[in-house]
Each structure stands twice: as C-alpha cells, then as structure tokens.
Amino acid sequence: MTTTTSESVTLSQLQRLEAESIHIFRETASEGERPVLLFSGGKDSVVMLHLAAKAFWPAPIPFPVLHVDTGHNFPEVLEFRDRTVERLKIRLEVAKVQDYIDDGRLAERPDGTRNQLQTVPLLDAITEGKHDVVYGGARRDEEKARAKERIISLRDEFGQWDPRNQRPELWSLYNTRHRPGEHVRVFPLSNWTELDIWSYITEQGIDLPPLYYAHERDVISRDGMWLAVGEYVSPRENETVEQRTVRYRTVGDMSCTGAVESPATTAEEVLAEVMTSTLTERGATRADDRVSEAAMEDRKREGYF
Amino acid sequence: MSTENRASLLRIATAGSVDDGKSTLVGRLLHDTKNILVDQLDAIERVSQSRGLDAADLALLTDGLRAEREQGITIDVAYRYFATPARSFILADCPGHVQYTRNTVTGASTADALIVLVDITHGIMEQTRRHLAVGALLGVPHLIVAVNKIDLLPDAEEAFRELSGQLHELADELGVLDLRIIPVSALRGDNVVEASQDTPWYDGPSLLSWLENLPDSSELTQAERFALPVQCVIRPQSAALSPEFVDYRGYAGQIASGSVAVGDKVAVQPAGRTTTVERIDVAGAPAEYAVAGQSVTLTLADQIDITRGDLIAEPAGAPSGTKSVEAVVCWLDDEKPLREGQRVLLKHTTRVVRGIVGSLDGRLNLESLAAESVESFELNDIGRVTVRVAEPLFTTAYTQSHALGSFLLIDPQSGRTQAAGMVQDDSVNTPGVLGNLRADAGEWAI
Incomplete structure (x- = not known):
C-alpha cells in the first residue's frame, strides 16, 4: 500500500510491478499493428488480462485473446474462459490442436500428452491473424530458460527464439521493431514471482477458475504428482484411484498437469501456502518440464510460449 | 512474511570477468538466503554428482541454457528473484565475456546497485575498469566491489587493503557515485550473507546486509521535476460505456520523474501550450496525486492536440526541443x-x-x-x-x-x-x- 512520508511516497512492490506491466502493455500495443493476448484461463493469463484492462481503462482492451486449445482442457477452465471474454467484451480466437490431429497435420504422441503439440497451431494462428505483438504470461522465476528471455522477445518467421542473439533491453525503452513475417512475444509479467501473483490476486480479489482452490477429486499418484482421473488419464496397472482434497498450482493439459494436496480454499490460504512451499510450481506439477534439463529451452526455440 | 513487509524492492546487477566466480556468488546469495527450493537443489546436486563434483556447483543454478551447461560459461543476462525478511530483490546477472559491455549496460540501466566482482588473485583487470566505467556512466546510484576468492590467499588482509586503495582511486577518477568494497569468498560463503569469522580485519557489513540497507532511489526521482511522456491517448468513444466516459480523453503514460496533483499547471510539448490537470487515474482508479514510477492517465482542462511521443511536464524548466x-x-x-x-x-x-x-x-x-x-x-x-x-x-x-x-x-x-x-x-x-x-x-x- 502507498505510504506517505513527509516528502516522498514509497510504492509497494506490487504497485511497482503493476505500473511496469501497464507501461509494457501501453508501449507495445501502441507500437504494434495487431496485438493478441494468449489466454489459457491459467492464473498468470488471468492476471495479465486484469492488467491489460487497467492499462486502457476506461476504454476496452484494444486487442483480442487467443486460446490454444489442447482438447484436454479442464471443463471448468473453458467455462471460466468464456465467462471472462463475455464480461470484458473482447473477441476470442481459438486454435484447436484437435483439428490438427483430426486432419493428420499433427500426430498424437505415444504418451498422450499434448502440451508439446501446441506450437504449430499457435504459430499458424499468429500468422493467420497477422499478429505482430503476442502477449504471453511467462515469468522469469518459473524456469532457467525463461530467466534469460527478454520482456520483448523477437521471433523469426518460424517462430523461433534465439537465446544467443537477443536484443539488449535498456532502461524502460522497449524496442518492438521487426521485419515483415517476424513478430515479438511480449511478457508483461517477466518480473513477477509466483508469490507476487498470489499476493496480487489476493489484494485485487481477482476471480480464478475454481480448480486453483481445494476441492475433492479422484486422482492417481504418478511420477510423484496427483493426476486427475478422467477422459484423458486412466489408472495403469498398480495405480489406485483415491479421492483427495487437492488444488492446482498451474493449469495446463489435463494429462500432464498434477495437483497438490491442499486444504486451501481461498486466495489468502493459497498465498500462505505459497510462502512456505519448498517446491517450485513447475517442479511440483508439470511432467512436461521434467523431460530434460533443457526441456523448456528446446520448446521455446521451436516457437512455444 | 506479509505483503506489507515486502514493500521495498531493490534492483541489483552483477558484473564480473570470466572465472571470477560470479555465478557461484549469485548461487551463494540465493542459497544462503534460502531462496532455492528443494527440487532446484536436487536437480543441481544430481548434475554436480554426474560430473564428478564433491559439492553442489551453485553456478548451475543460474546457467540455464544448453550451451552454457555444455561450455560451463554464462551466455546472457539472467534475471533472478529473491527475498529476505527485509527486502525483495530483482537481480540481473550479467556475464562477462564477448558481449560484456552490452550485458553490463543492460543490467546496469535499471539497477539501483551494481556489484562488480574482482578476483583478489588477479586484481584490477581491463574488465574491472570497464564495469566500473559503465556503472559510473550509467549513473548507478550504488556500486559495490565484491573482492572474491579471499580464501585462496594466506595473507588476504594485505592484498585486500592494497586493492581497496587502487579501487577507490579508480572510482574517484571515473566519478562513481557511491563505492563499497567487501571481501568475500563466494565458494565458502564468507561475508556474502553472514559476516565471516575468518576476516577479523574486516569490520564492515556482509554483502547482503549492505544491500538490505541501501536507500531506495525512487525518492530521488520523485524529487525531480514532473514529466510524463505520453504513451497513448485513451478515448473510450463507446456508447456501451457509462455516459461519464463518453467525452473522456486521457493521456496515458508512466510518470518519468516528479509528482503531479489534480489542479497542477502543466506544459505540453511540442504543442507549446500550458493547461491544468483535471483528473488523474492510476491503474484504472481515480487519484488526487501520483508520483514517479506510477502508470497514470491524465485528463487536461483544455483541448490540445496531443499524441504518442509528446511530453507533459512541469512548466518551469521544462525541456525545450x-x-x-x-x-x-x-x-x-x-x-x-x-x-x-x-x-x-x-x-x-x-x-x-x-x-x-x-x-x-x-x-x-x-x-x-x-x-x-x-x-x-x-x-x-x-x-x-x-x-x-x-x-x-x-x-x-x-x-x-x-x-x-x-x-x-x-x-x-x-x-x-x-x-x-x-x-x-x-x-x-x-x-x-x-x-x-x-x-x-x-x-x-x-
């Protein structure tokens, strides 16, 4: 909160992060021709949308949102997505992985997970929509490769990130220039940590999909995570279905996003848990990042989020 | 730790030459402040073991890219986040090889404090001069030289004294604003987080305690003249909105310096006109007053042609074109x-x-x-x-x-x-x- 001393005002950490994110939105939306915001219904993309709404208030958000739909969504997240775009009166574009699998452009992976399959539909949607500025909710505290990515990240016409050839990012002067066919990914939450996100959700009373809070669910234990049993995950031999009180720390493909056991039913309670957690959110709940030490870097080079 | 306790945020950057142990220092800072989580520590212990090392190599915490791990070097500026009960930090870790100036300038441009590493067995190198020069040029408010590898010398005290003298002389020549020199061993952790028992000849603070107590530079920026570069013009123009905003025409931007209150007189460039601030919105909510660093939208009393790139500023001493x-x-x-x-x-x-x-x-x-x-x-x-x-x-x-x-x-x-x-x-x-x-x-x- 703002505290006024005799002469100067000290901005809180959240106020400074919020101001920076708004600055990034305004700067890049002004320089870009056709921005789009990647919206998954996950907490980071929800916070991003909340900040975008503030940046242009009282005018509506001046760009559409794009959802890359793996086809393995949590139903409550899809419902939340539709409710949110309706409330904010913004246009929703959807790129469906299922369409690509149906017509053979992509093949289902042997393990059945689809996070890695999102790259092609994403890049096609960016090209078709002629989007030159693409907002993503990635944070640098999430992962080592992300720690090295700029706030404005240039992608070539193949959508690739070249970590060895990044533009220096100086002061708060952002350079969004690119050649035809190239685009920039913009990460307004770069400097936020998981703790900042939850503090902000708590402070602002931001609405999230219900699965971020404790609920009863049928789960199995696999690779040290609790996976929801349903259409996309069935118990293998030696795996038993149990009912547990769980919540999700990240929201992704149902087949590879794990839940954690937790009794936290409110943002305040989740915040308290995050403060004392001993595991990173990706380490705890994302099977796709456990593939190798450089799994994220390899996917980013190919044009992933 | 409550949100109120996390009020103060300090941006720091680190710079050093190849092999002076910078990644180890950053790793040490993260590790000893308990900002490394169990799965991260597990991962680097696994890799360290597979490479035949006895102890976890803390440099692996920051060297994340494939090529970095293969070559054992740091390629690009990496950003790290850590917090202590006293303060939160954003750390820009700037590697010191081919693109050394580029990396250091990048990190230093947003830093409240720049930490330059010097290997006590090498003394002042060309890159030390360069890093300190960049710190001085970019006007980083606080420079810190961490004199590393003191564990390698039997008589570190003498070497430290001599090096400190040279560093102060160089800093004066360069016009460094504020210099602090701290003897450390990143490998053993001496004077990084805790004051070391093994350096009785040094009675100053540890690196972390110095960082925790540095004043926030935003106070200085707020004391400057008010200036707001206009990022965009916000005009809702939609009948669906409440009638209150039908004629709303706001000039959005992040306040670069100073502060502004409703009723203040402001000059608009390049229009060369003076007008009055009618309304201030901060992050989507009305406010009476706003300061440097905040992203705001102003509405003005007079109709003036203002577009992106224009400047709204305090009339006295406003820059001329x-x-x-x-x-x-x-x-x-x-x-x-x-x-x-x-x-x-x-x-x-x-x-x-x-x-x-x-x-x-x-x-x-x-x-x-x-x-x-x-x-x-x-x-x-x-x-x-x-x-x-x-x-x-x-x-x-x-x-x-x-x-x-x-x-x-x-x-x-x-x-x-x-x-x-x-x-x-x-x-x-x-x-x-x-x-x-x-x-x-x-x-x-x-």
Missing part, C-alpha cells in the same frame, strides 16, 4: 560498427524519430580514461557522438534525469538495438569519466 542530440553512447551491435553519416532510428521516451549520425567525437580509452579520435565505434566501445534528428526531442542531461536523458539507437532495416545513449549537456559541469568526454576536453582530437 532540440534537433541535435549530443550524447555518450555504448555501441552494442556486433554486426555493424557506427560511422559518421549513418542513418538510425532514435527512441527517446515514447518517441521514435529518424536520425543521422553527425560526427563521432571521440572514444573513451579505458586505460588512460581519456578520449581518443577514431573513425568508427565497434562492439563494446563507449564514445561521444552528435545525432541530428528529423523531429525535435525534449531531452534533459542524463545526469539530471535518466528517463529524459536516455535513448536507444535502432538499425532502421533490421530493427536491432544498436546503442544505449545518454544525453550530455556540456554547460553542466560533469565530474569523472563523463567529463572526460566533454566536447571541449583537452584530449579531444577532432
């Missing part, structure tokens, strides 16, 4: 050198204009700290230039305002960021290395 910019630049482009007559784009605040490099007025020689005459600036060079621009810019000397005194040079074809620029005003007496780059300095060869 110039079409010739005198500046010191750090050349950061590894593909193309800077030459006279080169066409560039110049981004200053929210305004991008076409420019032509008029003349190269000398390059800084880091050995002599004097200016020398050259035909071109290559990667990592620091020097003085004049740039003519197509439209007026409303600049202030960098030493007076970082926000109104900084700019980028951009290659018009590729869009690459080529240089970090700092506006100079020779009518103001500038001490240190910037003063050496004055257009009328004695060493100047034109």
